[in-house]
Amino acid sequence: MIWTPHVTVATVVAKGSKFLLVHENTDVGQVYNQPAGHLDPNETLIQAAVRETREETGWNVKIDKLLGISLYNAPNGLTYLRTSFSATPLEQLPGATLDKEIIEAVWLTYDEILQRKAQLRSPLVLADIERFRSGESYPLELLANFNVDPVAP
Numbered sequence: 544m545i546w547t548p549h550v551t552v553a554t555v556v557a558k559g560s561k562f563l564l565v566h567e568n569t570d571v572g573q574v575y576n577q578p579a580g581h582l583d584p585n586e587t588l589i590q591a592a593v594r595e596t597r598e599e600t601g602w603n604v605k606i607d608k609l610l611g612i613s614l615y616n617a618p619n620g621l622t623y624l625r626t627s628f629s630a631t632p633l634e635q636l637p638g639a640t641l642d643k644e645i646i647e648a649v650w651l652t653y654d655e656i657l658q659r660k661a662q663l664r665s666p667l668v669l670a671d672i673e674r675f676r677s678g679e680s681y682p683l684e685l686l687a688n689f690n691v692d693p694v695a696p
Contacts, residue, residue: 546622548621548622548623549623551579551580551625552580552582552595552627553576553577553579553595553628554578554592554606554629555577555629555672556577556578556600556602556604556629556630556632562651562652562672563578563648564576564577564578564648565577565578565600565641565645565646565647565648566645566646567599567664568644568646569644574663575656575668576663576668577668578599578600578648580594580598586691587691588626588628588686589606589683592604592606592630593606598642599645600648601636601641602634602635602636603632603635603636604630605633606628606683607628608628608629608683609626609627609680610627610675610680610681611627611674613670615665615667626686653672656668657669
């Protein structure tokens with residue numbers, strides 16, 4: 544058996560004092576999460592973050608910084624290697640169809656997120672917001688793509 548971690552991306556999108564989260568249905572019930580998802584073939588991590596944010600929230604964003612890379616052994620027995628980014632919201636797409644598991648995209652303050660701490664999808668959600676709030680970030684140039692023929696953004 545070959546062990547392979549699941550490669551995922553997540554985006555912390557801030558506007559003023561609010562953060563863009565998704566309220567979504569999962570196999571363990573309704574939770575709150577950053578826009579996040581799996582890397583697709585022939586896609587860069589940045590392209591994946593932009594795509595996942597658009598598909599889950601209906602917002603186009605500009606990826607600004609790398610927040611960090613997290614290794615997470617989830618309660619479901621899977622291991623996730625998650626690259627997290629900060630992003631600036633550019634425009635909300637009118638009439639956007641969100642992924643089927645998304646109930647709604649919501650803008651919440653930090654205090655509202657803390658009030659929902661027990662409903663966060665994983666500890667990575669709050670950890671990424673804390674990274675963002677502390678100013679911890681890294682230039683996107685740290686990421687390199689080799690032998691990737693990226694799809695158009």
